[in-house]
Each structure stands twice: as structure tokens, then as C-alpha cells.
Amino acid sequence: MASRRRTLLKVIILGDSGVGKTSLMNQYVNKKFSPQYKATIGADFLTKEVQSDDRLFTLQIWDTAGQERFQSLGVAFYRGADCCVLVYDVNVQKSFDNLNNWREEFLIQASPSDPENFPFVVLGNKVDVDGGNSRVVSEKKARAWCASKGNIPYFETSAKDGINVEEAFEVIAKNALKNEEEEIYLPDTIDVGNTSQPRASGCDC
Amino acid sequence: MHETDIHDLSDDADYAAASQQGSSSINRSDSSKRSSSSDLEDAEIVYMKDNVAIHPTQSAIEGIGGRLKLLKQGSSLFMTWIPYKGQSSNARLSARDANLYTIRAVSFSGIHSIRRHTPTIGWQYVIVVLSTGLAYPPLYFYSGGVREFFATIKQHVLIVRSSENANVFLVNNFQDPLQRTLSSLELPRSLANRTPSSSFPDSPSEGNSDNKHTSEDESSDSIQQNNKQRQKSQDPARDISIQVLEKFSLVTRFARETTSQLFRESLDAHGPNEKRRTNWETSANDVEIAPKKVPVPSDPLELDKLSKVWGQPRQHPLEHQEWSIFMDSEGRIVDPDALRKRVFYGGVEDSLRKEVWPFLLGYYSYDSTYAEREYAVSAKKSEYETIKNQWQSISVEQAKRFTKFRERNVLIEKDVVRTDRSLSFYEGDDNPDVRRMHDILLTYSFYNFDLGYCQGMSDLLSPILYIMKDESEAFWCFVYLLERLGPNFNRDQSGMHSQLFALSKLVELLDSPLHDYFKQNDCLNFFFCFRWILIQFKREFQYETTLRLWEVLWTHYPSEHLHLYVCVAILKRHRAKIMGEQMDFDTLLKFINELSGQIDLDPVLRDAEALCVYAGENGVASIPPGTPPSLSSQDASIYQQQDDEVL
Numbered sequence: 081m082a083s084r085r086r087t088l089l090k091v092i093i094l095g096d097s098g099v100g101k102t103s104l105m106n107q108y109v110n111k112k113f114s115p116q117y118k119a120t121i122g123a124d125f126l127t128k129e130v131q132s133d134d135r136l137f138t139l140q141i142w143d144t145a146g147q148e149r150f151q152s153l154g155v156a157f158y159r160g161a162d163c164c165v166l167v168y169d170v171n172v173q174k175s176f177d178n179l180n181n182w183r184e185e186f187l188i189q190a191s192p193s194d195p196e197n198f199p200f201v202v203l204g205n206k207v208d209v210d211g212g213n214s215r216v217v218s219e220k221k222a223r224a225w226c227a228s229k230g231n232i233p234y235f236e237t238s239a240k241d242g243i244n245v246e247e248a249f250e251v252i253a254k255n256a257l258k259n260e261e262e263e264i265y266l267p268d269t270i271d272v273g274n275t276s277q278p279r280a281s282g283c284d285c
Numbered sequence: 286m287h288e289t290d291i292h293d294l295s296d297d298a299d300y301a302a303a304s305q306q307g308s309s310s311i312n313r314s315d316s317s318k319r320s321s322s323s324d325l326e327d328a329e330i331v332y333m334k335d336n337v338a339i340h341p342t343q344s345a346i347e348g349i350g351g352r353l354k355l356l357k358q359g360s361s362l363f364m365t366w367i368p369y370k371g372q373s374s375n376a377r378l379s380a381r382d383a384n385l386y387t388i389r390a391v392s393f394s395g396i397h398s399i400r401r402h403t404p405t406i407g408w409q410y411v412i413v414v415l416s417t418g419l420a421y422p423p424l425y426f427y428s429g430g431v432r433e434f435f436a437t438i439k440q441h442v443l444i445v446r447s448s449e450n451a452n453v454f455l456v457n458n459f460q461d462p463l464q465r466t467l468s469s470l471e472l473p474r475s476l477a478n479r480t481p482s483s484s485f486p487d488s489p490s491e492g493n494s495d496n497k498h499t500s501e502d503e504s505s506d507s508i509q510q511n512n513k514q515r516q517k518s519q520d521p522a523r524d525i526s527i528q529v530l531e532k533f534s535l536v537t538r539f540a541r542e543t544t545s546q547l548f549r550e551s552l553d554a555h556g557p558n559e560k561r562r563t564n565w566e567t568s569a570n571d572v573e574i575a576p577k578k579v580p581v582p583s584d585p586l587e588l589d590k591l592s593k594v595w596g597q598p599r600q601h602p603l604e605h606q607e608w609s610i611f612m613d614s615e616g617r618i619v620d621p622d623a624l625r626k627r628v629f630y631g632g633v634e635d636s637l638r639k640e641v642w643p644f645l646l647g648y649y650s651y652d653s654t655y656a657e658r659e660y661a662v663s664a665k666k667s668e669y670e671t672i673k674n675q676w677q678s679i680s681v682e683q684a685k686r687f688t689k690f691r692e693r694n695v696l697i698e699k700d701v702v703r704t705d706r707s708l709s710f711y712e713g714d715d716n717p718d719v720r721r722m723h724d725i726l727l728t729y730s731f732y733n734f735d736l737g738y739c740q741g742m743s744d745l746l747s748p749i750l751y752i753m754k755d756e757s758e759a760f761w762c763f764v765y766l767l768e769r770l771g772p773n774f775n776r777d778q779s780g781m782h783s784q785l786f787a788l789s790k791l792v793e794l795l796d797s798p799l800h801d802y803f804k805q806n807d808c809l810n811f812f813f814c815f816r817w818i819l820i821q822f823k824r825e826f827q828y829e830t831t832l833r834l835w836e837v838l839w840t841h842y843p844s845e846h847l848h849l850y851v852c853v854a855i856l857k858r859h860r861a862k863i864m865g866e867q868m869d870f871d872t873l874l875k876f877i878n879e880l881s882g883q884i885d886l887d888p889v890l891r892d893a894e895a896l897c898v899y900a901g902e903n904g905v906a907s908i909p910p911g912t913p914p915s916l917s918s919q920d921a922s923i924y925q926q927q928d929d930e931v932l
Contacts, residue, residue: 097740098699116706119699119740122815123822124878125871140871147740148697156812157872174692282495 089130089256090160092139092190094182095167096175097146100205103239104167105143113240120145123157124160130253139253151185158190163199163256165248168217170204170236176217179225194262199255200232203248208238312707328358329443332437336427337366339386340594344523349386353424355437362393362441366424386422391415393442396456401431403588407594407899416457582798582862586899588857588892595898596891600631602833607917608637618644623689624651625840632833633869638752645839646765662758669757673728693738697726704743708828710751724748725760732764739774742767744820769914773819784818785811788849790907795853795896802864806873813874814852821848825881834886844897846908848900854892855884 093101102117111124114233125142142157158164164186168175182198192198199229204222207215226232233255235248332355338348347604350366366388391413400412409431410423426434435454438444447453611624618624624644633641643649649658684691701722705711711719725746730738746763753759754819772780788811793800803809816824821838823831838848856863859880868876896903908915 097696116703118703118824119743121741121744121819122812122878123874125875144741149739149774149776149778153812153815156810172695 087136087142088138088163089253089257089260090142091163091165091252092142092158092161093103093165094144094146094186095146095168096172096178096182099146099167099169099172100239101146101167102143104165104203104205104237104245105141107239107242107245109141111242113242115240122150130277132253133256137253137257139249139256148181151189154189156187160184161186161190161192162259163201163252164190164256165201165202165203165252166232167205169206170217170222171206171209173216176204176222176225183229196230197262199259200229201248201252202226202232202234202253204234204236205239206238207243208241211225221274272277290911314854315864328356328363328751331355331357331362331441332434334426334428334430334434337430338425338427339366339368339422340425348425350427351387353434355434355441356390357441362438363390364388364396365390365766366394366421376626386697388421393438393456398447398453398455399435399438399444401435401452402452403431404590404594407591440512461702478609506905525549579865581861582802584857584860585797586795586857586896588854588895592888594891594895596893596895597630598891599887602632602634603627603637604634605637606683608641616658617653618651621651622842625842629715629840629842633836635829635832637835638832639754642752642836642839643758643762643765645836646762647768648765649762663863665761666757669760672732673724676727679707680797681749693730694727696740697723697730697738699745700740701726701745705747705828706749707753707829708747711747721756721759722746725750725763728760729763730766733767736767736771736774741774741820744823745770746827748823748835751828752832770821772913781815781819783909783912786812787846787908787912788814788818788852790905791849791853791896791900792856794900794903794907796857796860799860799864806867806869808870808873813870814856816878817850817852822851825884826886827882830886832891841914843894844904846912848891849896849908850893850897850900851889851902853896854889857892857896858889 091138093105095101097119102120103113105126106112106114106117110130120143123142123144125140128139128141128285130137130139135155142161144154146156164183165278166182168179170176175245178200187195189200202225204217204219209215222236223234226234233251235244237248241243314615332353334353336350337353338350340348349368351366355363356363356365366386368387395416397414397416401409402411402415403409408425408427409429410425411431411434412420412423414420435444438454438456441575442456443619444454444456447455511558607627611618611627612619613619621644628641639656644651649661653661664851676694679690680688691695700718704719704722706719711722726738726742729742730736745766746759749760749766753762773784789800789803789809792803800809803811819830822834825831834851838851841847844850859876862868863873863876866872900907
């Protein structure tokens, strides 16, 4: 069973409505962007095969509804998650302010075995909008918050232009894998976690 | 006895077609074989059974009850079935069908065979096939009595069990003396020992479909063993089927389908049992069936058959001329139930939806006149403008200190620009109808501030605005729709949870193996059906098809919870794949999401109706009181929310 489990890495994308969760997922998996993705109802996921240190994994990326009202569904969707991606829109203050709520809600509903060390990744999306002129959340502010929550890796992305999306998901996959290995206590593969460490800490957070 | 002209059948397409072909008709065979009623006055009644019914329109609701008799005159046996007078709820149907289906003393010398059918659910029925190849519609024995029926026949006429199918009894079969002798020997045992309940032990507890044989099959198997060689040259059931298929002039489509099913079964009897069992799943499935990995418990209801008996085929949509017939001279809907029923079975022509939808949604009352509606529409228009003005008059300065308003507005703005924009009605920059959608939703969030705006509402509004065009009219239709579906958006999700719970109870009732499977695999929360229910399958069908489904659901005929039966129907169509591939929750969710655009609505509706009618009171009992869209839940408390996070 352990070997079967290990091939699948489950990643949950959370964040306010309209920050670009569906777009990020589709940009990463399908290399496509559409301005007309419908609001996600319930939940859905896409899968992508990823290679890490000569091993193949299936990344299962869950896209969820952004409205708070649907959070009670999380119990069913979050369970077994290996990494949680928190997304906000750098042009919307409120979506950044809500990151903490999303993080706490996730920890409550997914109840991972080691919440202190559960891997999160934060993405500040829509950096392309208006050439950055409509931006209201500074990178510095975002990184400070990530640092305060246990050095959460941080990326500034544009799902529309494909900026930093691939890079972000590489770290997401590595951290999910690291979590997965730790969860099932397999010391022989801990080196994978080590290789991801420099990347994660390379974000100045 | 009715003496109305039985030849007045011009409006029955099947019958007319048959007559044109010049094939034998029931009338002809009747006239040659039957005695007149006066001739039979001195006949002895050897069997009489009340509550024997036919279902001419394939809907259980439409059954015509009657009395079945066997009459003995001299050495001849006759069968009659006379419908009760005025039993049907639909008078128009009753008058015609009563004449059409009355069986006036058919002599057994003109009967080829009688097929007994004992479904696992529902009533036993028999189909009488005449020597001409014609078949009467199935006769349903509401109060039992099939065994006695055959036993009585056997006392008076030579009947033999078909070697091909243990449930087919051949009358006057002198072609093969050997078979007659052999089969006659079989008959007493089977009639004496086989009670209806033991004759079809196709229960889910028996599990394994791959090796499963019903006793019906076992009986025929044993006969087949004895008669294997002979069957190759003599195959009575096949003879019948060829005869019937060639000469088909059945009175109803119902009988045709049931009878063809009957013969398909007997033809399939040589092949593996599994073939028949999975037949509907492969033929009616919307997606490719992957190879089964594990044995799947068979469907206890055999939905394919159930659907034929209890579900009606779709009709053409209601159009203008017919619509006008539903109204009196002043514009009142004379018979709202008849209208609802009509729309349920056929939907509404697109150009007529604008007129009909406000009634279905409860915005216009059925007993209102043209004049009253005209007045109401104008009054409602100013009421709408008043509410709309409440948010339109909020100044920029005011909005800065009104976070909830700003956030609600932003959320709506984000959603309307991504709702059905590929539709020409909503496409393009600065589309005025996208603006209208925004305004209606924001106005609604002031009209019902407690409920506010929730994602999914734009999906519900889009088709309404598309049909109604007028902003105020669309708003009020939307208001009335949310009178029913508002609880779907409750902050605590109670409306959704109660529907998902009711759905799990219905699956337990209508497909216990599937329910057990969901239970074992931690899927009983039914969250994979969340999107279906929240927005009434809006994302699952093409736009036009969604309009059709919605108007059907809005009729609340035959149940206000038909949408839950639609869920069951779709799940049942894919049960073999779900269980066969051992889907876990995640895989199941993905599978369900990907059914979007793959579901064929009409058969699903027919299945849903069949399931609903079959479930009957048990179905009602499975759905807790107040489950949306139940109107009994419409008290103000459902919208009461905690004061924080009103969005």
C-alpha cells in the first residue's frame, strides 16, 4: 500500500474567489489560459505526472470553490492532502488578508498529523494586471507574512502569462513529496527532501 | 359492456400504421373468433379477477383498471377484460383507451401463447399473444391472481410451457406432440411449486452477477438440458418472435417494447446470462465502459425494464396553439395540473418559455387573468426599480464605509463576467445583458440581504434572463426560483446537506448494492453530486438542454424532489463502472465531473420518473420534511445567519 500511496501527491489550492486558482491549475497542467473559466462549484482536480530525482509521481491538484460559504465541504476534499497552496490576488487586499483564514481553516479540516510542519506554498497571482500599477499588496509584505508562518515558500505568479507557474509547482511538488515521505517514515528517501530544501529557502523568506 | 365504435382509432399511430399494412388486426381476429356478448350470456364464469390493469401510456399513474374474466361456454374458453368506467383521472384518455383496449371475449382457440412476467418489483403481468401475431397490452394483476389464472386455463385448455422460456405458455400448440407431452409433464410441478416470490430471486443479497441465474433461467436450463437437440430444429419462442416482429401491429408502443423485450430475452436465452444483464448498461451508457475489474452486484431494480414500464417517452414541446387551449378567454389557466403534466412530459417550445416559465415558477398565479397579470407586471416593475435604487443611490463616499456592499458587488462582478460568456447572448465586451445580470444579482442581495449573493446564483439567473429578456421580469422569476432553491445557498450549507442526505436515502432505497458500495468507500456524503444539486445540473448539459430540464423540474410533477431522482438515475446508469472500477471518493468525483456534457437527458428523465413512481410512498418517506425545494421549509428562519461574514 505504501508504494501505491507514494505515487500520488495530493495538493489543495485555496484562496478567495476570483484570485485565479483554476487558472493557475490549468496553466500548470495544460499550459493554457482562458479569461472565461467559470466559477468553480464544489471541487475538481487535474493530475500531472512529475519527475523528481528519477522517480515518477502523480500530482493531483485540487481546485476548490473560493467562497467562504462552501468551506464546510473541505472535510471531504482536503483529507490526505500533502501540500496546500494558498493563493491571493496582489491587486486585492482582502484576498491577502484572508490567507490566514484559509490556512487555519485548512489545518482544522484536513487535520494533518503534524500541523506545525505541514507544507504550505503561497502564490501572489495576477502580477501582470495593469503592468503592476493596480497592485496593492507589496512583495515585501507578503514575504513577511510567509516568514512569520514558518518560512512558507512564496512565489509571485501570473497564470495568464505563465510567469513563475512552473517554478512554483516544482516547489509545491517537492514539498508535497517531502511531506509524504515524512508521513510514512521512509528514511531511505529523505534525501529527496534535502534537495528541495535549498529551493524552498531560496525564496528569501 | 361498452359498445362504442372500436374502429375509431385514427389518432393511434401504431394502430393506423398496422391497418395500412393490411396485417391482421385485433378487430379482425376478434370478429372471427369471438362470440358476441349475448352469445356468452349463458357462459359460466370460471375465473374472475378485479384490479387487473393496463398501462397504455407507460406511466403507472395512467393505469386503467378493469376486470378480467375467463368464461366457459360448451367446450370453448373465452377471456374478457373490461375496464372500469370513469376510473382514469384523465377523462379524454379514458374514453378513448377504454374502447381501444377492451378485450371482448377472445376465444382461446385464437390465442397463440401467454407470457407470464414476474418482475422483482412491481406487479406481475401477463401478455397475451394471438395466433395472428398480435399482442394485447400487458395485463397487470394489482391484486395478484396470476397463478390462479394459469391454473384455471389449464383446467379447460391444453397449454404447454415453452421449452425455450419457462414463463411462456403455448396455447393450442399441436405442432410437436413430443414437446407437448414433455412440457405438460413439467407444468404441474412448476405451477404448484413456483410462487411469485420464489420465481425471481434476483435480489441484491445474491450478489455476483457473473454467475447468477434466476430460477427462471434454471428452469429453462433444465428443460434445455433435456431438449437440447430438439431445440435446434424446433424453437417455438423464436417462431413467435419472428411472427410477431413481421406482423407487428401492436396497439401501443408499450406493448411493442415489452413484447420485444420478451422475445429478446428468449432469444438471448442461449447466450450467456450476463449478456442480457448488462445489456442496458452498454447500450444506454453515455460513456465508454471500461473492462470490469471486479464482479458488480446487479441492479436490484433492473432499471431498463422498470423504465419501460413506469417512465414515459418524451413528447414534443408545448407550442403556441396548444398553449392557448390551456387558457380560458380571460387568460386563466383552466387546469394547472394538466399544464404541469404536459410540460413535464414535453417541455416548452423556446419561443413560448417566456410566457410559461413565470407560471411554473409561481410568479404568475394560474388563476390570474391577462389584465391582472398586466397590472401585476407593471407594479412589480416599479417595486424592482425601488429595490434597485437602494444600492444605486449608494455614493462612492458611502461605499467606502460599506465593506459588505463593496465586497458583494466585487464578487458579483467577478462572477457575471465568467457566466455563460460563450453564449452569443452574453458574449462580447460591455454586453448589456451581463450588466443586467449584475444588477439583478445585486438587487436580489438587497431584496434578500440575509441570503445575499452566493456563487452559483449567476448560473441560476443566466437562463432566466436569457428567456425573459426584461430585467424586472427576470428578477422576479429569479426571486421565485430562489424561494425554492434559496436554501441551497445557506451559509451553513444546511439546504445542501439535507438534499445530499435525502439522496443517500433514495440510493439506499433504490439501489442498495450501490449504497453499500458508497458506504464501504466512504462516499456517503455524496459531495460528488454537489454541483448537480446546487445549480440544478446547469453545468452538466448544453444550455438548451438545461432549459428543458429546468422547466420539467419546475413542474414539481410527479415530485418536487425529482431532481434527486435524476441524480439516482444518472448514478444507476454508471453503477457498473463505478463499482467495477472500484472508484474511491476522489476518482468518483472526477468521474462525475467529467460526465458533464456526456449525459443524455431524455432517457435519464424517463428513468427518474420511473424511479420516482416506483419509489412511491417509500421515496417520499426517504426525503426528510423540509428538504429543498420543499415549500414547507419556506419560513424566514432558513435565511437567518450569523451577523458576521454576510456576503
